[in-house]
Amino acid sequence: MIKVSETAKKKVIELMSEDGFNSATDFVRVGVKSGGCSGLSYDLKFDNAQQDDDKVFEDNGVRIIVDKKSFLYLIGTTLEYSGGLNGSGFVFNNPNANRTCGCGESFSL
Numbered sequence: 001m002i003k004v005s006e007t008a009k010k011k012v013i014e015l016m017s018e019d020g021f022n023s024a025t026d027f028v029r030v031g032v033k034s035g036g037c038s039g040l041s042y043d044l045k046f047d048n049a050q051q052d053d054d055k056v057f058e059d060n061g062v063r064i065i066v067d068k069k070s071f072l073y074l075i076g077t078t079l080e081y082s083g084g085l086n087g088s089g090f091v092f093n094n095p096n097a098n099r100t101c102g103c104g105e106s107f108s109l
Helices: 006-018 068-074
Strands: 027-034 040-047 054-059 062-067 078-084 087-093 106-108
Touching: 006 062, 006 078, 027 068, 054 068, 062 068
Parallel strands: 027 062
Antiparallel strands: 027 040, 040 106, 054 062, 078 087
16 A cells, blocks of 8 residues: 655645646556666656556545556555755655665665
């Protein structure tokens, strides 16, 4: 399961609306791909179509879909949003990551 913090929820709903998506019926697609300075990087986008091998979750009013392969890397992750002085953006708090890069966009197991 992937959890969504309250601040991330608010930002997701705002951004989905700006991009023409409906947070009540559409999804946040979370994935993992090869790349980044630590080996794997997170992928986050909005989607309105579910694939056959997707896992579907809902937390804090946000519908999330994850492909089967990425799910193994993301179990227990919390999606948060940071708007601090060091920059703003979504942050993945992943308990499975052994090492993360300085920007938090990539990790390794």
